[in-house]
Amino acid sequence: MTDHPILTVDRLNVGFASRQGVMDVLHGVSFELHRGRTTCIVGESGSGKSVTARTILNMVPRPGIINGGRILFDPEGTGRPTVLTDLDPRGREIRAIRGGRIGMIFQEPMSSLSPVHTIGNQIVEAVRLHRDCSKAEAREIARDMLEQVEIPQPEKALDKYAFEYSGGMRQRAMIAMALSCHPDVLIADEPTTALDVTTQAEILDLMRKLQDELHMAIMFITHDMGVVAEIADQVVVMEKGHVVEQGGVEQIFTAPRHRYTRKLLGAVKRLEEPATEKRRPAKAAGPVLKVQDLALHFEKREGFLQRVTDTVRAVDGVSFTLHEGEALGIVGESGSGKTTVGRCIARVYDPQGGVMDYRGQDLMAAEGARLRESRREVRMIFQDPFASLNPRMTVKQLIAEPLIVNGLASGQALEDRVAKLLTDVGLDPGMMERYPHAFSGGQRQRIVVARAIALDPKVVIADEPTSALDVSIRTQVLDLLLKLQADLGLSFIFISHDMAVIRYFCDRVAVMFRGRIVEIGETEQIITDPQHPYTRALLSSVPIADPTLRGTRTRHRYHPETA
Amino acid sequence: MIWRFILKRILWMVPFLFAVSVVAFLLIQAPPGDYLTTYIAKLGESNEVLDQASVENLRARFGLDQPLYVQYFKWVGNLVQGDFGMSFEWRQPVSDLVWGRMALTLMLSFATLLFTWAVAFPIGVYSAVRKYSVGDYIATTIGFIGLATPNFLLALILMYVGVVHFGSDVGGLFSNEYANAPWSWGKFVDLMQHLWLPVVVLGTSATASLIRIMRANLLDELNKPYVDTARAKGLSEFWLIMKYPVRVALNPFISTIGWVLPNLVSGAVVTAIVLSLPTAGPLMLQALLSQDMYLAGAFVLLLSSLTVIGMLISDILLVLLDPRVRYE
Amino acid sequence: MSKATETDALDDPQSRELPADAHYHDAPALEADERPDRVAIASQWQLIWWSFRRHKLAMVGLWVIGLLYFVALFAEFIAPNDPTQQNRRAVYHPPQMVRFLDIREDGWSIRPFVYEMDRQRDPETLAISYVPSGDKIYLRLFGRGEEYKFWGLWETDIHLLATVKPRDNFFIFGADRLGRDMFSRVMYGTRISMSIGLVGVAISLVLGITLGGLSGYYGGRVDAVIQRLIEFVLSLPTIPIWLALAAALPPSWPIYQQYFVITLIVSLVGWTELGRVVRGRFLAMKNEDFVIAARLDGASERRIIFRHMLPSLTSHIIASLTLAIPLMILAETSLSFLGLGLQPPAISWGVLLKEAQNILTISQAPWLFIPGAFVVVAVLAFNFLGDGMRDAADPYEH
Secondary structure (H helix, E strand, C coil): CCCCCCEEEEEEEEEEEECCEEEEEEEEEEEEECCCCEEEEECCCCCCHHHHHHHHCCCCCCCEEEEEEEEEECCCCCCCCEEHHHCCCCCHHHHHHECCCEEEECCCHHHHCCCCCEHHHHHHHHHHHHCCCCHHHHHHHHHHHHHHCCCCCHHHHCCCEHHHCCHHHHHHHHHHHHHCCCCCEEEEECCCCCCCHHHHHHHHHHHHHHHHHHCCEEEEEECCHHHHHHHCCEEEEEECCEEEEEEEHHHHHHCCCCHHHHHHHHHHHHCCCCCCCCCCCCCCCCEEEEEEEEEEEEEEEECCCCEEEEEEEEEEEEEEEEECCCEEEEECCCCCCHHHHHHHHCCCCCCCEEEEEECCEECCCCCHHHHHHHHHHEEEECCCCCCCCCCCCCHHHHHHHHHHHCCCCCHHHHHHHHHHHHHHCCCCHHHCCCCHHHCCHHHHHHHHHHHHHCCCCCEEEEECCCCCCCHHHHHHHHHHHHHHHHHHCCEEEEEECCHHHHHHHCCEEEEEECCEEEEEEEHHHHHHCCCCHHHHHHHHHCCCCCHHHCCCCCCCCCCCCCC | CHHHHHHHHHHHHHHHHHHHHHHHHHHHHCCCCCHHHHHHHHHHHCCCCCCHHHHHHHHHHHCCCCCHHHHHHHHHHHHHCCCCCECCCCCCEHHHHHHHHHHHHHHHHHHHHHHHHHHHHHHHHHHHHCCCCHHHHHHHHHHHHHHHCCHHHHHHHHHHHHHHHHCCCCCCCCCHHHHCCCCCHHHHHHHHHHHHHHHHHHHHHHHHHHHHHHHHHHHHHHCCHHHHHHHHHCCCHHHHHHHCHHHHHHHHHHHCHHHHHHHHHHHHHHHHHHHCCCCHHHHHHHHHHCCCHHHHHHHHHHHHHHHHHHHHHHHHHHHHHCHHHHHC | CCCCCHHHHHCCCCCCCCCCCCCCCCCCCCCHHHCHHHHHCCCHHHHHHHHHHCCHHHHHHHHHHHHHHHHHHCHHHHCCCCCCCCCHHHCCCCCCCCEEEEEECCEEEEEEEEEEEEEEECCCCCCEEEEEEEEEEEEEECCEEEEEEECCCEEEEECCEEECCCCCCCCCCCECCCCCEHHHHHHHHHHHHHHHHHHHHHHHHHHHHHHHHHHHHHCHHHHHHHHHHHHHHHHCCHHHHHHHHHHCCCCCCCHHHHHHHHHHHHHHHHHHHHHHHHHHHHHHHHCCHHHHHHHHHCCCHHHHHHHHHHHHHHHHHHHHHHHHHHHHHHHHHHHHHCCCCCCCCCCCHHHHHHCCCCHHHHHHCHHHHHHHHHHHHHHHHHHHHHHHHHHHCCCCCC
16 A cells, blocks of 8 residues: 555635635645545534535535635545646536545435435436446446445335435445445545434444445544544544644544643543542432333324324333432433433323322322422423523523522522522523523533522433533533532433443433333443343444554444344 | 325315305305395386396295205205306306306416416526526516516506507407407417416416525525535536425425415406406406306306315325325 | 534633624624624514614615505695595696706795696697696695694694695696596505505404414314314415405495405405414424423413413514515405405505506506505515514524
8 A cells, every 4th residue: 555645635724705804714724635544533513624524525615715725636646636626616527526536425314315316316326427337237336335335125225215214224325325436535524423323333334344345545524532533543633623633543542732632532531431529329318209110102193083193102111210319321322212201200291101209299190289399399401402491581581480480589589599500500690681692502501400400409300411512511511410419419310322421420320222221220330241232232332432442342233123 | 105195185175175165155145135136226227126026936936035055055966967057147057158268267377377487497496596696686676576566557557568658459368350259270379469468467476476485495405415415426516406406496386386376366367357358257256246146156166176176286296296295 | 403502612611701603603794782792681672673684675675664654644644635635627637746946037946846737628639638837836845735634633734745825736646537636645545555454464463373373282183173274265266255255245334344344354364374374383382492491490381371482483473464464455455456345435555546447547647557656665665574574583593
């Protein structure tokens, strides 16, 4: 293997034109891609990763303009590279390279595929754009590609639409399409971010396998240091349009030089183990909440007569006990029913069967005043801090709302209480007249927390409270919750898809799969010695943020008979 | 799958058509008095007086003395057999009067629909792809004015222009020599020469709104990730826009037939009156004013059925075009 | 699921700095009162106003509509004449331009006047024509003219423009076949046409909010029934139905009764669109996290609807209402034009346009089209305004 770069990004500058003039979003970005190697571009949202990727294909999103630097493409290693940035963005030359020499896959496989064309149609089109072949031949190639990305029954799959595929299958189809002309470079823009961890692990495996087969350079964009550790050879760290550090993956993980790299790594590393400042519940702590055989089936009703046409067993016989001062995690992938369990306990949904016993009160049957009473003690934190705060109310009104409707405070006392709550969650009380739009995601989640603890609750249901936040903010919010747990003696039901967050925060964990708890126990024990095959599959899929451990563990797959 | 959907949709027409017939019947019954009252008043003007017995006699003959629901079921029962009853005023079967005019109405609406699409589609696509260009501004401005001008006003203005600047009367659908002639090639050509004016008049506001809809839909679609996917494949800009976003934006465009047709049929009534076209509008207005119940009822019913069928067609087209609808 | 904003990355939680670009990075230059500290405490309506203000066409629409409603309110004062007063010697009198620069042999002055026109009969064809006599008819701002009862309350004779000599006449928009002053008639017509839109929309609002709200809030079978009803009403061709309904009105009814029933008839269309908007919003919002949060806070159903849901709906409702008004105006105009809407002596733009039905008449007196221009301008202005409002209605959406 000759070691000349196949693609060179050289002091690239991209600006967005606006009324005030051109605002640069990329400042002199430089890096190289090599054949057979994976280069990860890592950074948090807004760092300019995606703009870089699109600029390589000369697809700068409007109103962006390239105002400096070059991108050189030299697939044959002749030393006479094509200057991609000089090509007409609509011209024939760049179009021959797009899809032909450089393939690209995107974050959202659903919206990145046309909803009204079959998968086969879209792949055949890609093939015929760059290869001189008949429709039948192209279809043959497309079928082979689907087989290569391990889509079952590829012949049938060709004639299906994107919405008939599952998320993972869609991304496989995207990959098949991007690779159908055997490109020299594959650009993958957060290809696994929208997927569950087990699916993510499968897609990463697949990309590695294909890279070996096709010997291409991969540019992999991600914000997840765990994924970087899993697949990168080279790492480019970007922050606010600057490349702040680049190097080999081991150097980046073992000896990061830049402050920002250390910060990204620190945020991930800290989630590798339980929080040090975690206060354990007392051994003799009694139960606060007992849930037994909880069941909720969603019925899909259709037509004028509202007949039941389909039933989804979202929660199918779930039992657990929450002890005083304990943090119980519920982990599972999308569709596992974990959020529904949380919402049943908060009585957002009315479960159809089972027992929910909160300190002797029957939560299932509570109505009217008694339901209000129990809702004061069992509170909820939502996932999306943008959706859960009414944008039309000030922070003061938002936090005061539970106090007002429960008649707990008014006038100056109310104001003092809101100020105190804001201080408790680490916000300046002087900001209480502001509206939510004036706050960042992390700050908003603090407001949500303040609202939840306003009523001195005993139990807090936290539904993915950190997953809408960037990594570096996550630990801050988790630490806040830990501090409040210690100060106020709260019990948590902590719902998450992220094993690392669960490990950091929870004493015990319940693993959910298709509406059932498949395994429950001490967090550390489950992580070190999982019993259920699904738990094993889940744990073995979680990327480890340590490149030296790459390939040291066996991946488990779990496909129950119904799959 | 598709056939089941279409069958279900066709079955849905039954209650809709029933409701339409009830509405039509009630509307006809709504005015105080009935045709005889009007008739007697008319006779009174010419100093003829009908004695009570002959009035009762006439009432019984037209079935006007029976309770409402009986009259309704009689009416519907006959309708099903193609008998729309007698026109009081014209003294001939309603079906003789309406079909010719309905056919012209249908033809006019269909021609307008084609015109509307032919104009709105390219302009809408252009406006979206070249957003904020001079052409987009011109299209948007004309679109807005088209929307704001009532049909009859546009008809009047065009007629005014015709008379003052070209010295010709542009109303009607046929020249005098063809008005009552049997169908022939000459008559057809003559019709085409007259048709453009009502088509333009009728089509303007629908075209304007379709342009806006196409533009808005396409603007939404142009930013979707799948457009980037297609671009990253190396597809040329023109084809990628035509094959993907335009194709997707076409769906709402198709579903608009459902409401464009009612609008066209409505507009056709007013326009026809202004331009004195031999379509349903003027005769219906006359029938309503003289309370010629069966005639007016037939028109209201047929025009409403026309739009209900239009909705059906647009729904079926949508299912054929959009795989997502099929699998829902 | 939306990702939290880019600014989170390095956000110090204790920071008092605002994420200046968190939500406004695609907004054009902030204006003076939109500095970040003002934005932070800006209520929904302030944000809506700021975003609406950038919509230039919508602002033009707002001014035009303001002006039209001003005319509607003060029609008696603005109209120089009694709109029903006939004048045999002014039949089809052409429009006269009001001029301000008065140049005489002895100098010039700024003073409103029109050129007088003399009526002449062609001795051969007997056709009547008007030719300038060369004389000037002087006008006075806030001058005295005919007596009228302002809003039916105060007797006065002050008009915006009146002739200096009480016996003179002037016709800014010309005169109709009975020599009535078109300008005065259009001003009075503005009152009825513009208010029909408002009243019709009020009725639509009640229907739309009730049915749409019921549909969206209860869902299930109630929703299914109301949805079918809306579909049905939408599939009906409106004009034949209106015609049939309007034909049922006895022409002998007094004006106010006709007015009310016609408004009712035209509002029968408007409510469906509004009902759909309200339903859609209600359905979507019912499951919004912030509404669930309010429920978990212990808020009553009443409080949830009025304190948490309605404030998010009002701006959308107002925008939809604004877009419904022009439909009502067009409907009334069409009905009256066909002679099935308001009947003379009521004056609306549609009634006035009825005068222009005959092609021979309008080729002789094209100024009879002027009410049509008012219709077009009003409808355009409402559409601009409504579009701008719809775009600005949700300042939190990107």
